[in-house]
Amino acid sequence: MDGSETGWGRQGEPAPRWRALLDRARLGGRGAEHTDADRRAEEHQAPPPDPLPRRGAGTGWTGRAAAVGRAADGSYGAEPGYRAEATFRVDPAFRADPRYDGEPAYRAEPAYRTDPEPPAEASWRADPSYAPESPVEPSWRAEPEPHGRAEVPVESRYSLLDGGYRPAPPPPESRYALLDRGRYRPVLPPAPEQPVAPAPRRPVEGRSGRIEPTQVQWRAPEQDPELERATGVLRRELGTPRVLAFANPKGGVHKTTATVLAAATVGSVRGRGVLAWDDNELRGTLGLRAGSARHARTIRHLVQDLAHIEILEGNALLSHLDDYLRHASDGSYDVLAGEESPRFAQRLDQFTVKRVLELLRRTHEVVCVDTGNNVESPNWRTVMQAADQLVVTTVPREDAAFSADWMLDLLHEVGMGELADNAVTLISCPTPGRTSLQDDLERHFATRTRAVAVVPYDPALETGSSIEYHQLQAETRNAWLKAASVMLEPFAR
Template sequence: MGWGRGEAVDGSETGWGRQAEPAPRWRALLDRARLAGRGAEHHDVDHRAEETPAPPPETLPRRAAGTGWTGRAQAVARPADASFGAEPAYRVEATYRVEPAYRVDPRYGGEPAYQAEPAYRAEPEPRAEPSWRAEPEPRAEPSWRAEPVRPPEPGYPEPPPRGRGTASVESRYALLDGGYQPEPAPAESRYALLDRGRYRPEAPPVPEPARIEPPRIEPARVEWRAPEPETELERAAGVLRRELGGPRVLAFANPKGGVHKTTATVLAAATVGSVRGRGVLAWDDNELRGTLGLRAGSARHARTIRHLIHDLAQIEILEGATLLEHLDDYLRHASDGSYDVLAGEESPRFAQRLDQFTVKRVLELLRRTHDVVCVDTGNNVESPNWRTVMQAADQLVVTTVPREDAAFSADWMLDLLHEEGMGELADNAVTLISCPTPGRTPLQDDLERHFATRTRAVAVVPYDPALETGSSIEYHQLQAETRQGWLKAASVMLEPFVR
């Protein structure tokens, strides 16, 4: 224990033929701590060992590659004598674990922080690990976004922040010693990150479209014009096109013959059918031999009302398209297809078979298949079929010509209807005056004023040479004035039923 500081650190010529290198101070402290633990009995032995030259010290092993315990001091087999050359200095952790067998002499206090004296120069470490300093992360470019930080995997140290610069050689080897394998930076980082979905290149700025000034539009001058009044013909056609709220029966009647009942029935059906296009029928209900089937429609067959009544029981039980198909076998059609015709029987003996019940069944069947049914009544006001038609009619049309006997017969029929309890039908009737000759007579004015007080309206249809012959009536061959007159007259007949 009588060593001086000079004895502990000064070297002499070693057995290796070179001057001994000064040992660091911590080795002297370690030797003192070992000697203090052995006791007084080893004092002399230590002196003898000091006097006797010891064999040359073994060469310290150099530091190998990292094993996971890099940086920790390893235990030495036996303490080296300070008289020999000092061992190369190597890194020691801040706190040194002292084995339990050694106790530090209380008389020697270890210095908390050792400062090497200028006189002693330690041998440089063979592979000194330079202090690693992380490179500052470069500033990201405006169009590049840093990728998100991934949490370190267990068992691996946290990697340093990655940048666009290249790490130094020392820092790379230091990371390898620590067990970390850095991920190589891609050569083309932008495209690589784009492939992995991490890079979001900023969209290039879209240039604003050139602003085009809209053409200046001068405000239009709005001039209010009163709507043109609807002409009388347009109004009449509109009435015929509208819904009628159900099938309607029009009865054309006058007890006197030769007053244009058949002509009026055919032309009314032709006028309404030309506007509506379908669903119009003309029926010859004359108990004597009528001529409606000859003046209207094509004679494609000779079937009449008699054939229909014969098969009425089988036909009236049918429905829909089947009913129309079977009924068509008993009807005739106009040349232009605008209306249908149910011809009357030519045999006078058949008139006795048209009783009240049969007429009602026929009217009911025609109502199911047509919208407008125009009926040409006979001259016998006492017959059951005439009275049945009057009771079932929705609109009565009193036909006459500018003659006193025809006007007297029409006036008498209106009185009869009032006596039979059908005064409402007579008051709502339409008086139709047909002109058999061109021009206007003074009697026509008197008749218009008279029947205007007896019926709802009075309509006048002009003379037409095509009707004078008494042959087949072709609606499209009539004069324009005649067609217009019938258009106005038909609209007056159906006007109360339009919706």
């Protein structure tokens, strides 16, 4: 294969100029020792232009360039400032192979281009997208650094790689930054075990005077004196167990609600000894609206075992009776549920009702009874005769008020006028707001009963579900506290 064609059938590229220079460097510049093969190889090369153009001024990376001319033997000498690498050694006995020709497998990279020498003034690489305003001004304008980045000196294009770049440190965080964000709370020193008397205050003298701290005293919020008085009444001793009967012949006048809330209010203050009994003859709902249904026992089961329970005493009586009672969620009062079967009402005769009331008085201090609607039944009249306090429940409606007024007249006719005169009228508001009829009812029943109490509307009672005393609004609880104290005030000691 000759030097004009490669092994793949394409024309061989002429040997570049740098290969002749490299040969001269390897032979030490001795043109006389060229062999015939070397001359034949040079004859195949295109003669370089004479002379070579002068390069620009050096930039510090290489030596200053000089003109290169053809030697007498027709070859090019090495550059005056050229020195081989320190690791390169030329064997003095080296002789070029007469069969040496340009390496046919060599191909120059298509993308190879000789980079032009940068100007002496440029020490850093400009942004390719930058366009100078005019060719006369060669100065470069660097774009402003982004916020938070330090300016970089332009000593070298490799200054960023050499560690010249240092990010700007963040501004020192304020010592109050944690306080502003709410994540830091200073740890206060422990309070002294013994009270320390405050230091006497001294007057301030001038701007440099010291102001002594004043003593801060915590005061409890002032309470309503009526609420304090009502709480005190409910905490007093009652002498003997008391029975409160909630009555009105008309249905839907909040008898059951009043019975539950009165027991819950008194029980929340006294803490124990309060019971609510559903004595409604026609399927009462007190057992569903009050207490936790931990069992299905009612008054019917208690009456069946009454003979075995009423002979017990002390803790044995309390333990056996507890099997027939339900308890409020907070344990403030107990519940004796009524029977749902209307046929059982025939068994609650006058004698049986007295025995049940006597048993409950032995175990509880306050018994709240939800009466039925039949004023002619022996059960209803027995409860009225045994009651210590009558509570007439009504709502601001004419039919409910008429039924309550008629019941008071009936009690006077049957010889229980004293109970009617000492009764407490409880007006429950089923809707928010106050009507003119409510004012008329308050004035009317104030002339017929000992006192009139009004309890406001509460949305927690509107659904008719289980009654939870702690879920009532504060205004409702305060009103019931005053109403319950009015009911028990004649018996408090």
